Amino acid sequence: MVCFTISKQxxxxxxVPYVQTKxxxxxxxxxxxxxxxxxxxxWAQQVNLVRNGSFEDTIFCPPNANIMAAQYWTAGxxxxxxxxxxxxxxxxxxxxxxxxxxxxxxxxxxxxxxGNGVGNYDTLAPSLREFASGQLSRCLKANKKYRFSFYVxxxxxxxxxxxxxxxxxxxxxxxxxxxDGQNDGVSRRYFELSSQAMxxxxxxxxxxxxxxxxxxMEFTAHGNACFFTxxxxxxxxxxxxxxxxxxxxxxFVFTSVYYLYxxxxxxxxxxxxxxxxxxxxxxxxxxxDGLNDFWEIKNLPPxxxxxxxxxxxxxxxxxEQYDNRWDAAGLSGGTYLVEVLFNDWPARRLAVFxxx
Numbered sequence: 159m160v161c162f163t164i165s166k167q168x169x170x171x172x173x174v175p176y177v178q179t180k181x182x183x184x185x186x187x188x189x190x191x192x193x194x195x196x197x198x199x200x201w202a203q204q205v206n207l208v209r210n211g212s213f214e215d216t217i218f219c220p221p222n223a224n225i226m227a228a229q230y231w232t233a234g235x236x237x238x239x240x241x242x243x244x245x246x247x248x249x250x251x252x253x254x255x256x257x258x259x260x261x262x263x264x265x266x267x268x269x270x271x272x273g274n275g276v277g278n279y280d281t282l283a284p285s286l287r288e289f290a291s292g293q294l295s296r297c298l299k300a301n302k303k304y305r306f307s308f309y310v311x312x313x314x315x316x317x318x319x320x321x322x323x324x325x326x327x328x329x330x331x332x333x334x335x336x337x338d339g340q341n342d343g344v345s346r347r348y349f350e351l352s353s354q355a356m357x358x359x360x361x362x363x364x365x366x367x368x369x370x371x372x373x374x375m376e377f378t379a380h381g382n383a384c385f386f387t388x389x390x391x392x393x394x395x396x397x398x399x400x401x402x403x404x405x406x407x408x409x410f411v412f413t414s415v416y417y418l419y420x421x422x423x424x425x426x427x428x429x430x431x432x433x434x435x436x437x438x439x440x441x442x443x444x445x446x447d448g449l450n451d452f453w454e455i456k457n458l459p460p461x462x463x464x465x466x467x468x469x470x471x472x473x474x475x476x477x478e479q480y481d482n483r484w485d486a487a488g489l490s491g492g493t494y495l496v497e498v499l500f501n502d503w504p505a506r507r508l509a510v511f512x513x514x
Contacts, residue, residue: 174200204425207294211308211422213268219248225270225290234387235343236335242288243271245418259313264370264420273319273416274390282356289344289389291335292422297331298379303427307374309420310389314368315405317411317415322365322402325390326373327355330383355391367404370420376427389418434461436503438496441511444485454482455498463499466510468492485514 211231219228225242233240245251247267254260263269272288298304312322329336329351336351337344344351358373399415439454444451455462458480466475466484469492475484486494491514498506 187245194336205295207296207304208422209293209295211424212263212265212420213244213246213270214266216248216268219247220244220251221249223249223251223271228268228270230293231270232334233345234289234335234337234389234498235345237337241286241345242290245269245271246308255313259315259368261311261368261418264309264311266420269418269420271313271416271418272389273414274323286342286345287348287389289348289387290419291385291387293334294386294424295384296383297332297384300379301383303376303378305374305376305425305427306423308422309370309372310351310364311370311418311420312367312402312404312416313418314366316367319494320402321399321415321416322416322417323390323394323398323400324360324363325392325394326364326388326502327356327391327400327410328358328386328388328389329356330379330381330386331362332375332381332383332385334385334509338378342388344389347389348389349393351387354390357392359486363398363400364417365384365400365403367402369404388422388425432504433457436462436498436500438498438506438508439510440508441513443513444487445514451485452482453484453486455480455497458482459500460506461501465497465499467495467497469494486514488513 180335210228213228213231215229217227217229223245224240224246225231225233226240227246228244231244233242245255245268247253252267252269253262270290272290274285274287275504306328310326312319333424335343337347341347346499356375356377358375360373364371434457436459439453439455442450459480462480464475464477464480464484465473467473468489474489474494477484480498489512491512494510494512496506496508496510498508
């Protein structure tokens with residue numbers, strides 16, 4: 159059986175009024191299970207890998223605007239240190255935050271915020287910067303392509319910051335924190351990560367208050383990263399900055415920037431230049447009807463080795479160059495343990511149900 163592509167919206171469940179034979183019922187059940195497995199694989203390719211990317215899930219309602227209350231998120235510094243803000247409607251801080259601003263979330267009822275002191279353009283003494291670190295549901299695979307995106311906005315009517323910049327960067331890393339906690343960790347040692355940071359493409363400083371701006375980039379992963387940190391890691395210059403526009407602070411206020419962040423997404427992309435991952439079915443029906451009579455690995459790589467054992471551990475089949483032609487000839491129906499060895503993919507072991 160061949161997997162097909164279908165959207166969730168197009169999925170239609172057909173009601174069968176009656177089934178004439180037990181065999182027909184069994185085939186129908188197998189077809190439904192196999193189709194759903196194929197569908198789940200297709201949908202999983204587009205799943206957002208960022209846990210709690212819109213900040214809806216809380217550890218506790220954040221009365222003091224602390225990112226540590228957001229499930230799966232930190233400020234990027236070990237030991238619970240945090241100055242990165244977190245706003246949620248459960249605390250009454252979205253869409254109205256005291257007398258500071260009025261802004262709805264880009265998605266849902268929550269967002270985070272980070273501010274950076276600019277100082278003397280951070281030429282020698284790094285000023286304090288705020289970061290946000292998130293967790294992935296699956297680690298990145300080396301040499302695989304991904305699309306990363308999020309939304310940013312300088313809040314409308316914000317009273318303490320009047321500058322905007324073009325510095326929106328991300329570092330993917332294998333451990334929970336990109337740096338240890340020494341000397342305030344990444345919040346003051348961000349220059350140590352500047353060579354690893356990837357810049358989100360922007361046309362210039364984001365200056366319009368009260369408007370969500372979507373930033374997006376595609377990249378190829380270099381290693382096994384399970385976490386990421388977002389912020390500004392580079393040294394800022396005058397050309398990176400400008401004055402915000404729209405309702406908000408004017409005149410002499412803090413020389414700093416302050417942005418809201420929301421709706422983080424990371425999606426794996428299909429790359430036609432890379433071999434597709436093998437798909438191993440866990441059931442087939444070798445009954446001679448010409449349908450699903452062989453145990454077929456979709457996207458079968460060359461030189462695939464297969465070992466098959468019965469429930470008592472006896473080997474009943476082996477191949478050093480599997481060709482998708484095992485039909486369980488001479489064997490009874492039931493469950494068999496299949497071991498598959500690839501050259502370029504991890505070995506797989508699974509139970510396969512033979513229906514005769």
